[in-house]
Amino acid sequence: MGLNTLPRTITLHDGRNLELRLLEVADCLGLVEFYRTLPEQDRQVLKDDVTTKEWADRFLRKVATKEVLCLVAMDGDKVVGEGSLYRSMYGWTKHVGEIRLTTARSHRRQGLGLAMASTLVKLATDLGIEKIIVSMVENQLGTRHTFEKLGFQKEAVLPRHVKDISGIKRDLIIMANDVSQIWAAMEAMVQDYSPHQGE
């Protein structure tokens, strides 16, 4: 499921077909519009003010430098989901990628988040990223469940780290998936020396 598999069509649980593809410059306004239509409480958990043209310009620059790999879900010509892989191109965490994912409320609980997250995980492993992290607020149970399905595990909790729209401080959970271990398991299988091989 590498870059060459995009764009591709996915079918949601309710039968709707969406297109998953990489972000194009022409999507910029559609992306800002998508974020503007999100309820404020959803936008509260994001790290940037994503409703401005300035943010979109900064974001596109990061996409151009490959610091961010951005996937969008399109329902016709409308953006209904955005998932990005952030990575550092230099330094001691350049083997680590961070996934940030947002979907429209109208398209949640339909398998879209899982489809986008699994695509991003595959793209990350194809890029040689060895560890992927994702942050979420403690009460984002659906998101947590989605990433658990992909092998992510809770790695850290920052207590009372984020403040929601009502002023309540909540824990921030960091989940991680050490994808380098996936291929380590395959490497162990092809060693040809274990007496248990082939059982």
Next chain:
Amino acid sequence: MAKTEIRVGGLGGQGVILCASIIGKCASIYEGKHATLIQAFGPEARGSACSAQVTVSEDEIGYPYVKNPDILVLMSQDAYTQFIPQLKPGGLVLYEEELVSIDGKLPKGAKAVGIPATRFAEELGRRLVLNIVMVGFFAGATNLVSWESVEKAVKSSVPKGTEDLNLKALKKGYDYGKEQAGN
């Protein structure tokens, strides 16, 4: 159906045993035949001679050792040198063509078909899947097992998260095997 005896040979670290194990699993679990597997490897983890013997039959198998294989699957020159004299006349050699050179020692009527499996695996992104390319090549070139069965056998044998690339490797080998053997 007559018994089909297979010898898979190569070097430790190439996934010789897993290759043989998947062929046997495919025939027995997914095609309802009988299959046995015998494996042999050197003391080192990597680089030592390594081979496996697989027997596939419609009937129960009374003796699992392969003395004169019908099919050789070879991934190293040493394995070729060691096992080619044992191949049955009219047998089939499936070999990694960048690691094995075929000379004039093939038994009478034997056919040899090569595949650049290491290069294919590297092009797919991981040399590690060389053995899965060979499994696909075996299935495509011999028709001994169906695509559906071998696909299931690979899926159920490789670690979670590696299925996509392994299945691509399998398909690459399978298509190449079909093409080369004219199946």
